Amino acid sequence: MAAMTTAAQRITTAELMEAVAGVSSAFWIDFAAAAARHGLSATQGKALGAVLEPVPMRALAERLGCDASNVTGIVDRLESLGLATREAAAADRRVKIVTITPTGAEVLQAIRDDMSRAHRALESLDGEQRAALLAMCAQLLPLLKGEPA
Amino acid sequence: MAAMTTAAQRITTAELMEAVAGVSSAFWIDFAAAAARHGLSATQGKALGAVLEPVPMRALAERLGCDASNVTGIVDRLESLGLATREAAAADRRVKIVTITPTGAEVLQAIRDDMSRAHRALESLDGEQRAALLAMCAQLLPLLKGEPA
DNA sequence: TATTGTTATACTCTATAACTATA
DNA sequence: TATAGTTATAGAGTATAACAATA
Known part of the structure; x- marks a missing residue:
């Protein structure tokens, strides 16, 4: 047991990075494939999962890890597919709140179920x-x- | 301890999916930011990590989880940056083998080191x-x- | 002035389909 | 005929910079 612990401590951060990278990559490839089967890109699917609670455009960009200017187009497409809506916030009318629609929630659930x-x-x-x-x-x-x- | 085990078994696959999705997403956002600091896109950085051993174009597409037709452009850019090379395989001249260059290996290491x-x-x-x-x-x-x- | 979202631009990534070279 | 890679195309994602509306 002491030997095991010693051996475990020899695991380098680089090894862990590679292991996590492999799992993360495979996970997103599976997600992208499932999203594609439901007619969505990986980014669209990821965005859908990020607006289960209503979220301002700016915060959505943060969650997606991309520039705020991209979110306009991403939400445009989700909106035209009837999967999300966008409306001005009452408190600060500069802010627009993105909300998933019931159809959007169904599609998202279907994608998640489809990640075999x-x-x-x-x-x-x-x-x-x-x-x-x-x-x-x-x-x-x-x-x-x-x-x- | 028995109570803990019982509680643990109540953890659903859906909860685990969300946890893994969160970690995976954050990991790749960190990777993409580090790659950008070194002038590469996330895909270019990921491709660089996939050719530490020489790999045929087809196999690289598999590793990246994208169509084979994309790999042409991705490797084109890595090649023009001097980060990878591409040459026909001796055994089957249809196959082209992608290999990272010493400069490419240095850039990849710099990116990984930069994932703070x-x-x-x-x-x-x-x-x-x-x-x-x-x-x-x-x-x-x-x-x-x-x-x- | 500062912030939110949008637009314009240029480039990269992506899948599909058609093509070539080789097997 | 089958497979590996490429090209052409169209659409989507991406950052940068400049802009309008609101605070």
């Missing part, structure tokens, strides 16, 4: 592994987002 | 957590890629 590889992968985890994964993600996420802690 | 958020996140893990994360990724990756097991 991700489902197979995650359903292979037992209860302890699930708890460990969730705790790991909760620890990493704020740091990956650059939040204080 | 990912580094902070992963360096927050102790030895046991590192081993757990690596094992988790090793279990998930083949399933996410759709490999038999």
